[in-house]
Amino acid sequence: MASVEEVCRFRGALLGALVGDCIGAVFETRMTITVGSVLSFLRGLENNWKKQVLMYTDDTAMARSVVQSLLTKPPLDEKDLAERFTAEYFSDPDRGYGMGVVHVFEKLQSGKYQSVFTPAKEQFNGKGSYGNGAAMRVVGIPLAFPNVPDIIKYAKISGELTHASSLGYNGAILLALAVHYALQGVNLSRESFLEHLLSNMQEIEGDEKSRSDAESHFRLELGEFPYCNRLKKIKEFLDKGNVPRCEVVEELGHGVAAFESVPTAIYSFLRCMDPVDDLPKEMNSLQRTVIFCILLGGDTDTIATMAGAIAGAYHGEDQVPELWRKSSEGYKDAEDWGKQLWELYSSRLPS
Ligand code: R7I
Numbered sequence: 001m002a003s004v005e006e007v008c009r010f011r012g013a014l015l016g017a018l019v020g021d022c023i024g025a026v027f028e029t030r031m032t033i034t035v036g037s038v039l040s041f042l043r044g045l046e047n048n049w050k051k052q053v054l055m056y057t058d059d060t061a062m063a064r065s066v067v068q069s070l071l072t073k074p075p076l077d078e079k080d081l082a083e084r085f086t087a088e089y090f091s092d093p094d095r096g097y098g099m100g101v102v103h104v105f106e107k108l109q110s111g112k113y114q115s116v117f118t119p120a121k122e123q124f125n126g127k128g129s130y131g132n133g134a135a136m137r138v139v140g141i142p143l144a145f146p147n148v149p150d151i152i153k154y155a156k157i158s159g160e161l162t163h164a165s166s167l168g169y170n171g172a173i174l175l176a177l178a179v180h181y182a183l184q185g186v187n188l189s190r191e192s193f194l195e196h197l198l199s200n201m202q203e204i205e206g207d208e209k210s211r212s213d214a215e216s217h218f219r220l221e222l223g224e225f226p227y228c229n230r231l232k233k234i235k236e237f238l239d240k241g242n243v244p245r246c247e248v249v250e251e252l253g254h255g256v257a258a259f260e261s262v263p264t265a266i267y268s269f270l271r272c273m274d275p276v277d278d279l280p281k282e283m284n285s286l287q288r289t290v291i292f293c294i295l296l297g298g299d300t301d302t303i304a305t306m307a308g309a310i311a312g313a314y315h316g317e318d319q320v321p322e323l324w325r326k327s328s329e330g331y332k333d334a335e336d337w338g339k340q341l342w343e344l345y346s347s348r349l350p351s
Pocket residue numbers: 057058059096097098099100101102124127128129130131132133134136256257299301302
């Protein structure tokens with residue numbers, strides 16, 4: 001793969017994540033989201049840009065901290081990352097953070113803790129959070145590390161600073177691996193993309209903590225392997241073809257729990273490789289992916305940012321419309337950091 005094409009995927013992943021968050025956030029609280037309302041909003045950007053910047057939310061604020069920490073304190077310094085999360089939150093607390101995670105930042109700010117991981121372990125009566133906050137910000141990890149064991153290790157550590165439940169950090173691992181495989185582009189078929197993820201997650205969900213966290217949350221009705229089960233459901237949906245959006249929401253979810261949103265983002269990316277019936281034919285796959293996620297409703301900023309990261313890594317930055325990019329707060333940083341992460345990633349490839 002030529003290096004120009006590679007850089008384009010790294011920038012694509014960060015820009016895809018950014019536009020997913022910025023555009024998705026507009027629809028987060030809306031009761032009804034129709035194709036017409038999303039398209040009309042996007043058309044309105046044309047007359048508006050430079051006047052109205054679309055602000056990013058906590059998803060991007062935290063993803064930015066991860067990227068900056070990876071670039072300045074390699075390979076991954078958990079104390080530096082915890083400090084960045086905390087400083088960012090207190091400098092700008094109104095970015096729409098989860099209700100629980102702010103207590104982690106308060107404890108980290110107080111300085112009264114045993115280790116930087118302790119506050120996260122105390123969340124939700126000691127069970128830890130299963131929110132999608134670890135996954136929504138993880139995109140920098142697969143852009144910094146070229147091999148699967150490192151990605152798993154660092155996605156987990158970066159997640160555990162706020163999400164001690166394996167249901168939370170396993171969602172971050174899954175999303176990080178999806179971005180990793182997406183970087184390979186068309187060299188990997190949709191089928192092998194899913195098979196790789198399933199085989200990685202079977203091992204991850206087979207460990208003792210993952211099994212006991214899953215059991216305590218799901219009892220037995222949904223099985224002990226929430227992510228693997230949903231990856232199988234994704235395959236079933238793709239084989240079926242045009243599954244209605246309401247069925248996607250019913251089976252895969254659109255909520256703030258990681259297991260109700262990470263698989264949904266992966267499905268949306270894969271589904272939108274092909275045209276979608278009620279979306280304009282001239283739209284590219286990345287545009288379809290972001291819009292498809294928003295039309296599912298629920299946690300629109302987060303599902304769109306996660307799917308946008310995967311789609312951007314796969315299709316490259318050329319699929320991020322100029323207008324979307326330039327309407328999004330902080331897009332220049334995404335472009336610069338994409339290049340810097342690519343350099344870091346390349347320096348870690350075996351020579
Ligand atoms: O996961 P987190 O950072 O939130 C991310 C979401 C994204 O949608 C962002 O865009 C932002 O809007 O928030 O923050 P947490 O507070 O750790 O988790 C989010 C929510 O998940 C919590 O507020 C709870 O509603 C729910 N949750 C739980 N509920 C019950 N028991 C997470 N873990 C638990 C749990 O163990």
